[in-house]
Amino acid sequence: MSYQSPVLLAEEARTLRAQLAQRSDELKRKDRVALPMQEMPAQPPEVRRGNTSEVALGYCEDQARVEAERCLACKKKPCVDGCPVGIDIPAFITAISQGEYQLAVGIIKQTSLLPAICGRVCPQETQCQATCTVGTILKDPEQSVAIGRLERFVADWERENGEVALPAVKPDTGRKVAVIGSGPAGLVVAADVRREGHAVTVFEAFHKFGGVMLYGIPEFRLPKAIVAREIDTLRQMGVQLVPNFVVGRTRTLHQLLNEDGYDAIFVGTGAGLPKFMHIEGEDLIGVFSANEYLTRANLMRAYEKGKAATPIVSSRRVAVLGGGNVAMDAARTALRLGAEEVHLVYRRTEKEMPARVEEVAHAREEGVNFHLLQNVTRILGDETGRTTSVECLRYELGEPDASGRRRPVPIEGSEFNMPVDTVIVAIGNTSNPLIKQTTPELETTRWGTLVADENGLTTMPRVFAGGDIVLGAATVILAMGQGRKAAAAINQLLAQ
Amino acid sequence: MNRVLAREQLSNDVFLMRVEAPLIAQARQPGQFILLSIDQDYGERIPLTIADADTEEGSITLIFQRVGATTRQLAQLAPGDSIAALVGPLGLPTHIENFGHVVCVGGGIGVAPLHPIIQGLKAAGNRLTIIVGARNRDLIILEDRMRALADNLIICTDDGSAGRKALVTEPLRELCESPDRPDLAVAIGPPIMMKFCSETTRPFAVKTLVSLNTIMVDGTGMCGGCRVTVGGQTKFVCVDGPEFDGHLVDFDGMMKRLQAYRPQEKDALDRWHQDHTCRLTSQENT
Ligand SMILES: Cc1cc2nc3c(=O)[nH]c(=O)nc-3n(C[C@H](O)[C@H](O)[C@H](O)COP(=O)(O)OP(=O)(O)OC[C@H]3O[C@@H](n4cnc5c(N)ncnc54)[C@H](O)[C@@H]3O)c2cc1C
Ligand SMILES: Cc1cc2nc3c(=O)[nH]c(=O)nc-3n(C[C@H](O)[C@H](O)[C@H](O)COP(=O)(O)OP(=O)(O)OC[C@H]3O[C@@H](n4cnc5c(N)ncnc54)[C@H](O)[C@@H]3O)c2cc1C
Ligand code: SF4
Ligand code: SF4
Ligand code: FES
Numbered sequence: 001m002s003y004q005s006p007v008l009l010a011e012e013a014r015t016l017r018a019q020l021a022q023r024s025d026e027l028k029r030k031d032r033v034a035l036p037m038q039e040m041p042a043q044p045p046e047v048r049r050g051n052t053s054e055v056a057l058g059y060c061e062d063q064a065r066v067e068a069e070r071c072l073a074c075k076k077k078p079c080v081d082g083c084p085v086g087i088d089i090p091a092f093i094t095a096i097s098q099g100e101y102q103l104a105v106g107i108i109k110q111t112s113l114l115p116a117i118c119g120r121v122c123p124q125e126t127q128c129q130a131t132c133t134v135g136t137i138l139k140d141p142e143q144s145v146a147i148g149r150l151e152r153f154v155a156d157w158e159r160e161n162g163e164v165a166l167p168a169v170k171p172d173t174g175r176k177v178a179v180i181g182s183g184p185a186g187l188v189v190a191a192d193v194r195r196e197g198h199a200v201t202v203f204e205a206f207h208k209f210g211g212v213m214l215y216g217i218p219e220f221r222l223p224k225a226i227v228a229r230e231i232d233t234l235r236q237m238g239v240q241l242v243p244n245f246v247v248g249r250t251r252t253l254h255q256l257l258n259e260d261g262y263d264a265i266f267v268g269t270g271a272g273l274p275k276f277m278h279i280e281g282e283d284l285i286g287v288f289s290a291n292e293y294l295t296r297a298n299l300m301r302a303y304e305k306g307k308a309a310t311p312i313v314s315s316r317r318v319a320v321l322g323g324g325n326v327a328m329d330a331a332r333t334a335l336r337l338g339a340e341e342v343h344l345v346y347r348r349t350e351k352e353m354p355a356r357v358e359e360v361a362h363a364r365e366e367g368v369n370f371h372l373l374q375n376v377t378r379i380l381g382d383e384t385g386r387t388t389s390v391e392c393l394r395y396e397l398g399e400p401d402a403s404g405r406r407r408p409v410p411i412e413g414s415e416f417n418m419p420v421d422t423v424i425v426a427i428g429n430t431s432n433p434l435i436k437q438t439t440p441e442l443e444t445t446r447w448g449t450l451v452a453d454e455n456g457l458t459t460m461p462r463v464f465a466g467g468d469i470v471l472g473a474a475t476v477i478l479a480m481g482q483g484r485k486a487a488a489a490i491n492q493l494l495a496q
Numbered sequence: 497m498n499r500v501l502a503r504e505q506l507s508n509d510v511f512l513m514r515v516e517a518p519l520i521a522q523a524r525q526p527g528q529f530i531l532l533s534i535d536q537d538y539g540e541r542i543p544l545t546i547a548d549a550d551t552e553e554g555s556i557t558l559i560f561q562r563v564g565a566t567t568r569q570l571a572q573l574a575p576g577d578s579i580a581a582l583v584g585p586l587g588l589p590t591h592i593e594n595f596g597h598v599v600c601v602g603g604g605i606g607v608a609p610l611h612p613i614i615q616g617l618k619a620a621g622n623r624l625t626i627i628v629g630a631r632n633r634d635l636i637i638l639e640d641r642m643r644a645l646a647d648n649l650i651i652c653t654d655d656g657s658a659g660r661k662a663l664v665t666e667p668l669r670e671l672c673e674s675p676d677r678p679d680l681a682v683a684i685g686p687p688i689m690m691k692f693c694s695e696t697t698r699p700f701a702v703k704t705l706v707s708l709n710t711i712m713v714d715g716t717g718m719c720g721g722c723r724v725t726v727g728g729q730t731k732f733v734c735v736d737g738p739e740f741d742g743h744l745v746d747f748d749g750m751m752k753r754l755q756a757y758r759p760q761e762k763d764a765l766d767r768w769h770q771d772h773t774c775r776l777t778s779q780e781n782t
Contacts, residue, residue, distance in 0.1 A: 208536075244583040245583070246584070249523065249585055250520065272717060274719065276720065278730070283725060283730070286756075291720065292721045300541070308538045309565060310713070311757040311764070433717070434716060
């Protein structure tokens with residue numbers, strides 16, 4: 001996949017759609033499979049690496065209509081099995097092919113509350129699109145129906161055409177629910193519980209709402225206006241949003257339940273604690289967790305130099321350690337902040353990278369250098385404690401192990417030095433211990449995540465949990481799915 | 497929104513502010529801090545210790561030194577103004593019990609964070625020797641409060657303009673050598689002072705608590721920007737601290753990290769000076 005201009009993509013789609021419209025017969029299976037997958041239009045790489053606007057521009061209507069024709073409306077719906085929340089995918093795509101966009105959004109919203117967000121950030125190639133029949137026929141899951149792009153198209157259409165209906169809220173029940181954390185899990189619980197007429201208060205530690213969607217995922221991938229819109233909807237539904245409130249510190253769970261009159265609590269505090277490599281030199285100046293780097297850039301707006309009070313380093317050569325979405329975001333943010341060279345160091349091969357395929361491709365196009373089968377073993381600095389280079393070790397794929405996977409093994413004596421002034425560690429996050437520290441009855445697993453049953457109920461009565469605090473670092477859609485289940489359980493509890 | 501209720505200038509660069517924050521006033525314990533930001537969109541989040549609290553008024557007291565752009569902006573707020581964001585109480589509270597004889601050492605602005613700890617220790621029945629150090633007499637803050645709480649107050653200045661002409665480590669060493677050796681030391685002030693206080697008490701095996709002032713962003717354990725090495729392990733000051741055993745802290749590493757943003761901080765200050773030169777000259781001596 002190489003870069004193609006949006007104008008060209010739109011023209012091709014227009015021609016194709018016109019041709020399809022002229023056909024009198026119904027499209028056959030093989031005709032549909034033969035239609036070219038519609039690429040996502042994007043800002044040119046050399047332009048976008050100098051700005052923070054969204055990279056992927058979204059389908060034009062012609063593209064959406066052509067892409068929708070590729071769907072075979074399979075009876076067995078394998079795609080639906082791949083979607084963690086089970087959106088009725090063929091139904092919404094059929095609606096798009098008939099030009100019924102409002103209907104399409106309605107179908108999605110029966111199961112997913114945040115389609116504009118999930119359409120953008122879901123790792124579709126491992127979820128709904130992994131199992132799509134078209135991809136199976138073409139023997140390439142990357143050629144599956146672009147379900148996520150279609151989802152984004154209708155969600156954006158709804159927003160831009162001003163037809164977003166406020167969810168109906170039932171009359172007040174007099175019951176109160178506290179939601180802790182305003183990430184996707186918390187937001188979804190707030191909406192679903194509020195709809196039943198219960199009073200909902202969302203407590204957020206930061207001064208702004210949205211969780212990782214705000215401080216982690218950068219503007220160029222998920223415009224903050226979209227997240228703000230969802231928050232606004234909640235506000236209009238009568239949800240109370242309280243910023244600068246750290247549960248466990250400002251008030252404890254016990255106080256909320258026993259003194260402040262909350263009938264139930266949902267804990268959606270995310271996987272906040274950054275992992276470090278525990279290698280020499282990690283405390284040098286210029287070494288950051290991706291969380292810190294991205295928070296400075298996104299939430300504190302350090303990219304608006306001269307306006308923002310929060311500083312961020314001016315880097316020339318940056319090494320990013322890791323291969324997930326977080327690593328891609330950090331690498332691409334560094335480019336946008338003016339770094340001359342960004343080197344992404346990953347221990348395995350590209351196939352194993354947990355990042356979304358589209359983000360990896362975008363990062364490459366923008367000029368991020370990929371160092372695969374390599375790992376950083378030490379970080380070196382000068383006498384003032386500033387980072388000057390990293391020492392890397394090369395790996396090769398070993399014999400397949402019991403599971404058939406070829407694990408990377410270090411090549412002895414292959415150490416080499418790469419001069420850098422900044423190192424961003426993006427090797428994952430674990431759960432924030434804050435609530436656990438102040439609520440001993442909440443049981444946690446070996447990994448520090450909260451123990452919860454399939455409805456999200458924790459080991460403490462009336463306290464539910466979901467999202468990354470239960471799953472470990474996962475995805476927006478999984479957090480949302482868990483939120484919906486917990487909300488249903490809370491609503492049931494309060495109905496008794 | 498947290499309203500400023502009162503503002504007082506304690507010395508040339510040190511200010512005291514009482515700020516409306518009823519929930520924090522109720523929850524806070526000695527040793528804890530808040531993060532605040534002056535501007536909702538562009539502000540920096542800076543940590544300040546809760547120096548005191550009044551649950552009836554629903555307020556907390558902050559005592560801060562004007563060092564850079566944000567503390568300067570803060571110093572310009574007047575009663576009635578609001579602080580855009582204020583969150584807390586953060587950090588682990590000081591472990592307080594009756595240790596017996598405790599020596600508390602405050603250097604410069606460090607006397608402010610020491611104040612609630614001293615109050616707690618006093619209430620728990622400890623006998624307190626308080627050593628207050630400053631460059632000169634004008635920089636000594638909260639002297640009356642310290643006198644009221646101390647069983648024995650020792651003041652030192654670098655230039656001898658008040659109390660003894662000495663560094664705080666001198667009376668601290670004498671105390672450790674004396675038959676009245678303290679059971680615990682608490683030292684809060686500039687990193688270099690905390691480092692040398694810890695070195696002073698080490699040979700006498702007097703346990704020494706220090707409160708670290710690393711750079712912070714979120715204050716909830718999310719970014720790792722506040723990390724320090726303590727006893728060979730990486731700790732996050734905002735959730736594992738801010739107090740640590742001074743004999744285990746890698747002060748040299750921490751002091752280097754505090755320099756990380758020097759160029760940017762200087763830029764911010766220069767920018768601030770350009771914007772405020774006229775206002776500043778008219779306010780300097782309020
Ligand atoms: C850089 C980055 C890129 C990512 N990219 C993708 C992607 O492309 N696709 C995808 O699907 N997923 C992605 N993820 C993962 C995804 O963002 C998370 O799985 C998801 O946000 C988890 O949602 P959550 O609601 O559980 O928690 P979070 O979004 O983490 O929100 C938790 C919120 O709780 C608040 N909080 C924590 N403790 C307290 C407390 N004690 N009191 C009050 N509030 C508290 C936090 O401040 C935060 O706002 C990415 C993550 C990161 C960091
Ligand atoms: C737990 C804790 C409690 C503190 N309590 C007090 C207090 O009660 N009174 C007081 O006067 N100061 C206190 N400090 C220090 C105070 O936070 C800094 O002086 C303040 O952040 C400086 O901000 P500035 O923009 O005015 O200065 P800047 O120009 O940004 O920096 C000046 C100096 O402050 C340090 N600094 C900068 N940003 C931060 C940051 N985000 N966090 C910590 N240090 C920073 C820098 O290393 C530099 O040396 C405390 C710090 C911590 C970590
Ligand atoms: S929510 Fe995600 S997984 Fe489900 S259909 Fe949409 S893009 Fe696919
Ligand atoms: S599997 Fe693919 S082709 Fe079949 S219904 Fe789902 S999206 Fe359409
Ligand atoms: S300030 Fe971010 S982890 Fe401590």
